[in-house]
Amino acid sequence: xxxxxxxxxxxxxxxxxxxxxxxxxxxxxxxxxxxxxxxxxxxxxxxxxxxxxxxxxxxxxxxx
Numbered sequence: 815x816x817x818x819x820x821x822x823x824x825x826x827x828x829x830x831x832x833x834x835x836x837x838x839x840x841x842x843x844x845x846x847x848x849x850x851x852x853x854x855x856x857x858x859x860x861x862x863x864x865x866x867x868x869x870x871x872x873x874x875x876x877x878x
Contacts, residue, residue, distance in 0.1 A: 827853075829857065830852070834854045834857055834858035835858060836851075837854070837858025838858040841858075
């Protein structure tokens, strides 16, 4: 399964949705990130990591 995402440079890039989700799940499960999984996996892992960091900061500031 694939879908397109627009990069920061305005170019469409094909992303593997299953690999993206695998990256998100691994991050949620606390699995350490390692290189070599691919761009889609890395993007998913990074997106989940960023989300968790924002949620933690909001909790600390009681901004819910």
